[in-house]
Amino acid sequence: MILKNLKIYSIRDEKVIKEYEFNDYGLNLILGSKSEKGNGTGKSSMVQSISYLLGSKIPKDFQNRKKLNDLDIMLILTIKKEEEAIYLGRRISEKNKGFIKVGGEISFNLDNWNIYEDKEYKIEVEALFLKDESSESPSFASIREYIIRDEKEGFANITLLRRNATKGFEILSFLFGINFKAENEINKLKSEQDEKEKKLKLIESMSDDITEIRIKEKKIADEVKKLKDIATTVNVKENLELEKEEYTKVKLELNKTNERIIKLNNIVEQYQVTIDSLKENVDKIRELDDVEKFYNQMIGYFPDKIKRNKDEITNYYEFMVNSRGRYFNEKIVEMNGLLEELEKRKIQLEAKIEKRTLALKSTSIVEDINVILDKINEKNQELSDLRYKVEQYSMRETLVEEINNLKERIIKETYNYNELFKTFKKTIDSSEKEFSKIVKQTYDEDGILQFEFISGTNKRDSTGRIKIQCSIIDENSHGRSYMKINMFDICWLVERIKQEKDLVLLIHDGSYVKPDDKCAKYNLIKYIDNIMTSMKRGQYFITLNRDELNKNDIEKLIEENKVVAFLGKDNDEDRFMGMKYVD
Structure with a gap:
């Protein structure tokens, strides 16, 4: 060309x-x-x-x-x-x-x-x-x-x-x-390895909870079976007993959630008061600037001891605002994140309470069966989530094997490309x-x-x-x-x-x-x-x-x-x- x-x-x-x-x-x-x-x-x-x-x-x-x-x-x-x-x-x-x-x-x-x-x-x-x-x-x-x-x-x-x-x-x-292809091709394998390792890390973070998850899975599966039996036999009395038990459990969790929300809001409020107090003190100390101007006008200088004390106090509070103030702001952000999650959970629990209340107030067999069917669907969804977690955890060994295979491929491909480089x-x-x-x-x-x-x-x-x-x-x-x-x-x-x-x-x-x-x-x-x-x-x-x-x-x-x-x-x-x- x-x-x-x-x-x-x-x-x-x-x-x-x-x-x-x-x-x-x-x-x-x-x-x-x-x-x-x-x-x-x-x-x-x-x-x-x-x-x-x-x-x-x-x-x-x-x-x-x-x-x-x-x-x-x-x-x-x-x-x-x-x-x-x-x-x-x-x-x-x-x-x-x-x-x-x-x-x-x-x-x-x-x-x-x-x-x-x-x-x-x-x-x-x-x-x-x-x-x-x-x-x-x-x-x-x-x-x-x-x-x-x-x-x-x-x-x-x-x-x-x-x-x-x-x-x-x-x-x-x-x-x-x-x-020139080696690095790009090996990077593809490394990216695949990285994705699998992230997935493995997420699964392994469940290891402490997996026993509890499996127990909960079995418990909910039994509850679903019992609810289906109740729906089949239209055993209203037994369903009411279950509803009372569920209502008590959900109500207890809701009360604890509300307590945590109140406690966290108080902590956030206290953090904000501390930040505002620090800023207010800095503003007050800066008013001494007017005093310094006054001394300069009246006697032509600002006494060294007063100036040194003023500077030390100003520096101290400015440091506190910058360091502790930043710390408290970060804690407020963290607490607000927790509050957001708790508010979501509160909404979910209140919805459950409402359903349980409707079930306890039910006056007809049709209403009772509809409540039971709703509860079966709710439990099935919960059961599905738990089974997904168990299924994901069961993939752990497969992922470990796939990661090891990728590591071997990376080593092998690196060797092959190195040999090609030598040519x-x-x-x-x-x-x-x-x-x-x-x-x-x-x-x-x-x-x-x-x-x-x-x-x-x-x-x-x-x-x-x-x-x-x-x-x-x-x-x-x-x-x-x-x-x-x-x-x-x-x-x-x-x-x-x-x-x-x-x-x-x-x-x-x-x-x-x-x-x-x-x-x-x-x-x-x-x-x-x-x-x-x-x-x-x-x-x-x-x-x-x-x-x-x-x-x-x-x-x-x-x-x-x-x-x-x-x-x-x-x-x-x-x-x-x-x-x-x-x-």
Whole structure:
């Protein structure tokens, strides 16, 4: 897949405003004027346009721009795949649409293009760029963030900030051509294990009550049987005896519940009084501020002993409000939670009392039978809940066995993926040597790149992750951290070229701004350019200002046709879009 050119087309005026031709392989330098950095010539806008055409969101600078909408600007990226031209288009005024034309000559008549909704367009772009990769590769959207790095957040580390670490290392492994599925697959097993362990923990919390639950289950089952017998024989007298017994039991529980509610409400009220008292004391002490002002006005100072006593008392009560006050507030929240549960239980008990009262007041056989049937349904529901708990508890042994089987599977899968990782030793050795060579060519120093398979199987271990680390001398010094990322990305690009992968594209926006060593920067971009040129594969796009390299080196790159865009702002036509569209 080769990026061939980028066009800025005005649908209103039916003309191409700007056109940029790219080198099929090697360096593609987007060069800005020599003025101050971040000069607004459009270098980043050009990179963002390419990213937008490859499926990212529309750049913020393009949205709600009257001039761009009036001209009805359309961005068109021509790519070549297996000698066939494919055209990707995005219309600034229609950010929710994408346009694709496959084969033939370019056409500016949109009737000749396939029109897609934004989501469908991104799916089509992904298919174009990842068709020859593994069917289980990461999404192109996630890969795109690594092959198109921007200065805002792309150069803090080899993995991107505020992104999932598992996904980040998956993408890096993918870019180096190493199997990347292990951590994600093992995480699925760990998640299943975690769910079962939570269920087991809940079941085991019932262990102290299970005997009581089983006894209660048997007791209620006997009560249901007795009630059914009563309903069959219409033994009203026996039912009344049961109702009296049940009424007494429920009434006792209701009284105890009411007592607890009253007690808890009193405790909550006392806690609140204590909090209010502490706050009131602080407010009173703060009134001493007026006394301090009085002393300052009358005698010009505030006596040290009074001031010290005032400060000590103020600090003490403020501490009490912050510490004990917070404690009492937390206790109030806790008590309110208990009160809420007790109020619910109180409602349930009052409903039961009402039913028992109706049963005791019953004056007809029909009413008696209806009361008995209601009670059977009530008891059956209670019995069902108890049996569910018993059934859940009986699953304990099964869960323990399933958890152990999952642990064994995790260990087995970890071993298998580790063995698979070892089969990439040639790629890993080559990558580590290549990174060292890149650093040597750039700084004449040694650099280290390491790949490690995380084989620990504890819950907190990143089991299956291929952890990638690289380091250079003084990497935390000004600009060197950026250069480390540049060299790291170039390393995987070289490996993909060697492995003859289809996706051999890398774009760095603003990564050469901070590094001060102009010779090192030139050494690096010439090194990767020579590799791509000799192998006739791979495209490396970078943005630079003229003053970020030595003048002679800039002239060499211009002579070698490595500069694909000369951008400036002295004249509007020198800007990326050929116009100034941002105030």
